[in-house]
Amino acid sequence: xxxxxxxxxxxxxxxxxxxxxxxxxxxxxxxxxxxxxxxxxxxxxxxxxxxxxxxxxxxxxxxxxxxxxxxxxxxxxxxxxxxxxxxxxxxxxxxxxxxxxxxxxxxxxxxxxxxxxxxxxxxxxxxxxxxxxxxxxxxxxxxxxxxxxxxxxxxxxxxxxxxxxxxxxxxxxxxxxxxxxxxxxxxxxxxxxxxxxxxxxxxxxxxxxxxxxxxxxx
Amino acid sequence: xxxxxxxxxxxxxxxxxxxxxxxxxxxxxxxxxxxxxxxxxxxxxxxxxxxxxxxxxxxxxxxxxxxxxxxxxxxxxxxxxxxxxxxxxxxxxxxxxxxxxxxxxxxxxxxxxxxxxxxxxxxxxxxxxxxxxxxxxxxxxxxxxxxxxxxxxxxxxxxxxxxxxxxxxxxxxxxxxxxxxxxxxxxxxxxxxxxxxxxxxxxxxxxxxxxxxxxxxx
DNA sequence: CTCAAACTGTCGGCCAGCCGACAGTTCCTT
DNA sequence: AAGGAACTGTCGGCTGGCCGACAGTTTGAG
Numbered sequence: 110x111x112x113x114x115x116x117x118x119x120x121x122x123x124x125x126x127x128x129x130x131x132x133x134x135x136x137x138x139x140x141x142x143x144x145x146x147x148x149x150x151x152x153x154x155x156x157x158x159x160x161x162x163x164x165x166x167x168x169x170x171x172x173x174x175x176x177x178x179x180x181x182x183x184x185x186x187x188x189x190x191x192x193x194x195x196x197x198x199x200x201x202x203x204x205x206x207x208x209x210x211x212x213x214x215x216x217x218x219x220x221x222x223x224x225x226x227x228x229x230x231x232x233x234x235x236x237x238x239x240x241x242x243x244x245x246x247x248x249x250x251x252x253x254x255x256x257x258x259x260x261x262x263x264x265x266x267x268x269x270x271x272x273x274x275x276x277x278x279x280x281x282x283x284x285x286x287x288x289x290x291x292x293x294x295x296x297x298x299x300x301x302x303x304x305x306x307x308x309x310x311x312x313x314x315x316x317x318x319x320x321x322x323x324x325x326x327x
Numbered sequence: 328x329x330x331x332x333x334x335x336x337x338x339x340x341x342x343x344x345x346x347x348x349x350x351x352x353x354x355x356x357x358x359x360x361x362x363x364x365x366x367x368x369x370x371x372x373x374x375x376x377x378x379x380x381x382x383x384x385x386x387x388x389x390x391x392x393x394x395x396x397x398x399x400x401x402x403x404x405x406x407x408x409x410x411x412x413x414x415x416x417x418x419x420x421x422x423x424x425x426x427x428x429x430x431x432x433x434x435x436x437x438x439x440x441x442x443x444x445x446x447x448x449x450x451x452x453x454x455x456x457x458x459x460x461x462x463x464x465x466x467x468x469x470x471x472x473x474x475x476x477x478x479x480x481x482x483x484x485x486x487x488x489x490x491x492x493x494x495x496x497x498x499x500x501x502x503x504x505x506x507x508x509x510x511x512x513x514x515x516x517x518x519x520x521x522x523x524x525x526x527x528x529x530x531x532x533x534x535x536x537x538x539x540x541x542x543x544x545x
Numbered sequence: 546c547t548c549a550a551a552c553t554g555t556c557g558g559c560c561a562g563c564c565g566a567c568a569g570t571t572c573c574t575t
Numbered sequence: 576a577a578g579g580a581a582c583t584g585t586c587g588g589c590t591g592g593c594c595g596a597c598a599g600t601t602t603g604a605g
Contacts, residue, residue, distance in 0.1 A: 237455035
């Protein structure tokens with residue numbers, strides 16, 4: 110419901126590295142970014158395409174001195190600058206970048222790729238719609254529960270009774286993802302711990318005892 | 328910033344009715360809808376494409392007994408069901424509807440059309456992002472001001488000192504567009520009237536005296 | 546090992562905006 | 576012309592969650 114960890118099912122990196130499509134990536138340049146480094150802003154003139162080769166990015170909106178995270182990107186995820194947003198590296202990352210214009214004309218020759226691109230756009234759109242839904246209809250508690258539920262299903266590993274989820278995110282990071290404050294996240298998480306629903310397992314890792322407690326009717 | 332009245336710049340209806348593209352619309356069926364009639368829900372099995380021939384639609388999300396309007400569609404606007412939303416007629420409307428599958432295979436033959444579709448998707452995405460931005464960063468007052476400002480620029484007609492805007496929307500409708508309640512909209516509008524910024528001119532019409540008062544820094 | 550930086554936990558004050566209630570108005574149907 | 580439906584205006588109570596403050600803890604660099 111809320112912003113997902115992984116943006117798209119399709120791993121474009123794999124798709125493109127197929128030898129048949131090698132020349133699509135030909136014009137791309139590889140770049141390194143360190144933690145907290147800005148990769149692009151809405152004001153960066155010409156449109157670019159980014160493909161995450163390794164590491165983790167955060168795509169976010171910013172207004173006055175506030176921020177909101179739209180998505181976290183990992184290996185194989187793609188995004189393009191013309192969705193008026195910022196992107197920064199969460200961890201050290203390697204990114205392939207190319208110009209939208211060039212990319213655009215190249216993919217026209219490959220209908221399959223074109224279809225994939227349309228599909229990615231569709232998923233992005235669906236993702237945004239889900240964010241809107243969660244912001245409009247759900248309170249902060251529910252948004253947090255949804256997020257944890259999602260994360261557990263997506264990247265949790267079974268451990269004894271429960272699921273161990275390595276979020277790799279601080280309370281602050283979580284807050285930016287679900288549209289609230291660091292303090293509120295901290296309070297809600299501790300409430301869950303006191304209720305025996307989850308427990309902390311080292312930095313940025315949670316053990317969720319009973320995942321079904323987080324289920325929300327959809 | 329908030330949901331716009333008009334969804335896309337491109338008038339696809341015009342584009343398609345060019346004789347060269349006539350056969351794209353061949354498989355489409357024309358249907359009539361009366362005010363408040365539901366055109367589709369997220370549970371309507373197979374994906375369809377809709378093109379508005381006349382009238383006005385409202386695309387909205389619904390959760391439990393609440394709603395949020397994503398967009399208002401008018402003549403020439405297009406949308407597809409696979410963005411998990413409802414659509415209903417606001418006025419009596421005529422819609423062209425077709426199956427996504429069929430449409431999809433047809434447009435592949437026309438690169439220009441394909442490009443147009445990608446463009447529409449892009450605009451939709453941008454639109455959603457703007458909605459998210461307004462929901463996360465702005466309070467209800469600012470969202471309302473932004474909406475009025477937008478509407479005035481888009482469909483207002485100069486009248487004396489100000490701009491006359493025929494919204495064709497009740498306070499309730501406005502509330503659903505900006506994510507608030509009927510009462511709050513009513514209060515804010517009357518506050519504006521008392522401050523001499525706007526005045527009511529018959530049903531659902533506003534005369535905005537000083538448009539610049541609504542400007543928000545972007 | 547040390548110290549600063551980053552992160553966490555908790556509390557109390559505060560307020561935007563939701564909600565229910567109800568009276569008043571305007572519009573539409575017949 | 577009348578009556579109901581749809582719409583508007585306003586008020587007061589209530590609360591989710593923001594915000595600042597501050598103390599405590601963990602981490603990592605040198």
